[in-house]
Amino acid sequence: MTDLEFMDRAEALLARVEQSCDRINDESDADIDNQRVGGMVTLSFRNGTQIVVNLQKPLQEVWMAARAGGFHYRFDGSQWSDTKGQGEFFAHLARYASEQAGQPLTFEG
Template identity: 75%
Template structure:
């Protein structure tokens, strides 16, 4: 994957996270505060816990830090998949955000 392809795909992930937060806040009372600074999005939950998602441009990866730990994702041609087997990015983000929000939440890629 070229640097430009990586940036296009990775930026789409960050945009999807932001749009999912907007949708979740409209549909639930999760009240997730999301803030983007450059290639990083920080999700802050009511209990003060955070999930940080950031781009790692030199490695062509997306990193996610949650209460349970840190995760690295690479694009496999179809999905952003964890490099150590934790699964697909949006499914994993949904699990982590649900745990931190205390209610079931679903994050999904842009259509």
């Protein structure tokens, strides 16, 4: 994938994260604050924890840091998959955000 293709796909991923947070806030009392600065989105939860999603352009990866740990994802042609073969980005984000928010949350990919 070219750098331009990576950036298009990665920017779309960040936009989907932001849109999902807006939807979650409209539909629940989760109150997730999401702040975007450049290629990074920080999700802040009521309990003071955060999830940070940022782009790693030189590696063509998206990284996520959550209370559960740090994870790297690459686009495999159809989805953003964990580089260690442990699953898909949005499924992981939903799991870790649900843990940190203390309630079930869904993110759309």
